Amino acid sequence: MPILQATGLSHSYGSFQALAPTDLALNAGEISVLEGPNGSGKSTLMLCLSGLLRPTTGEIHVNGRDLYADEPEAKRALAFMPDVPRFYAELTAWEHLRFLALAHNVAEGFEARAEALLREFDLWEARDLLPHHYSRGMSLKLGLLFALIRPFKVLLLDEPTSALDGDSTRLFIRRLSELRGQGAAVLLSTHDPDLKIGLADRVYFLKNGLLNAA
Amino acid sequence: MRPSPDPVWILFRRRSFSRLAYWCLVLGFDLRDRSLNNRFYFVYFCAFWFAWVVAVFALLGSALSGYFESLPVVSPLAIVVSLGAFILAAWGLAQLWQGTGRSPFVFSEPDAYLLCQAPVSRRSVGLAWFLMDWFGTALLFAAGAVLFSFALTEAALPHAATFWNLPAYFAR
Numbered sequence: 001m002p003i004l005q006a007t008g009l010s011h012s013y014g015s016f017q018a019l020a021p022t023d024l025a026l027n028a029g030e031i032s033v034l035e036g037p038n039g040s041g042k043s044t045l046m047l048c049l050s051g052l053l054r055p056t057t058g059e060i061h062v063n064g065r066d067l068y069a070d071e072p073e074a075k076r077a078l079a080f081m082p083d084v085p086r087f088y089a090e091l092t093a094w095e096h097l098r099f100l101a102l103a104h105n106v107a108e109g110f111e112a113r114a115e116a117l118l119r120e121f122d123l124w125e126a127r128d129l130l131p132h133h134y135s136r137g138m139s140l141k142l143g144l145l146f147a148l149i150r151p152f153k154v155l156l157l158d159e160p161t162s163a164l165d166g167d168s169t170r171l172f173i174r175r176l177s178e179l180r181g182q183g184a185a186v187l188l189s190t191h192d193p194d195l196k197i198g199l200a201d202r203v204y205f206l207k208n209g210l211l212n213a214a
Numbered sequence: 215m216r217p218s219p220d221p222v223w224i225l226f227r228r229r230s231f232s233r234l235a236y237w238c239l240v241l242g243f244d245l246r247d248r249s250l251n252n253r254f255y256f257v258y259f260c261a262f263w264f265a266w267v268v269a270v271f272a273l274l275g276s277a278l279s280g281y282f283e284s285l286p287v288v289s290p291l292a293i294v295v296s297l298g299a300f301i302l303a304a305w306g307l308a309q310l311w312q313g314t315g316r317s318p319f320v321f322s323e324p325d326a327y328l329l330c331q332a333p334v335s336r337r338s339v340g341l342a343w344f345l346m347d348w349f350g351t352a353l354l355f356a357a358g359a360v361l362f363s364f365a366l367t368e369a370a371l372p373h374a375a376t377f378w379n380l381p382a383y384f385a386r
Binding site: 072102 | 229324333
């Protein structure tokens, strides 16, 4: 049974239909890659699946819970990394991670987990900086740590490697492979052919709001 | 084992402190500077702004009491009570009108991507946002109440106010 199931999902901005009615299922232990030209509706689909943008039609179930009717429980199983991670101006990187660990009720052992992740992604020295001092690549890595600091079953990633250097991209690929092994369902929107070759179990192609299995 | 703190209230405290620090900086005091010199300066800062606020409100109160006294028959207290009730009612209606158009809670982009994506207590979020957004309004109402109170004090004085009448402003 899929961990994330979207049925009849569509979204329109006024009279413009960005996403035609779509069915999508993400299975445990699978990485699905979402491809498509700019403006094809990838980010709209990601925002709808994450619960940040209410679809015009359709339903989304995450881990058996309706994303809108049972929002907190559905979001407990769902992690989303947008193409531009958002940060609070008042919190340092470390405090952001602590905030999320507390919010997801996984504060026990937080320090050790956060330190290990920050060191792995080479952000340990910058942990006490406010994230608006981070470079774009550092911001993306921190955005990924926001997902990794807490448990999830579905991970949605919107162009996560667009500003990463070679080493960071390889680390990212290794991490995603591990997550697949641990049973996570991953949807990855990307323009990077290396990611598709290295990771994809399924490939979806989105053009003019129409989703097709490639 | 100590219970984990509520992340919503951690955010509320940090955001409130950040706003307070901003306004203190505008008024000439850096809350983040923990030096001894700055602590001494804090005493001067408080004394200066306290004196400034009292002087300005006394001045405005004096003008307002002069206006009240120019009105025939009606007592200043009755005017203040009516005016206060009118302002509260008008403000309440304006809020009600605004509430028909949009949610009373406004979330920023980071709130949408971080707070609203987390399974935090929706009740805590509602309460924290209510307090955060309404603090500025409460401050305005407090300023209005002080102004009216000073105007009533001025109106009740049998002669022009002097420095020795200062306790009367705080007794009311």
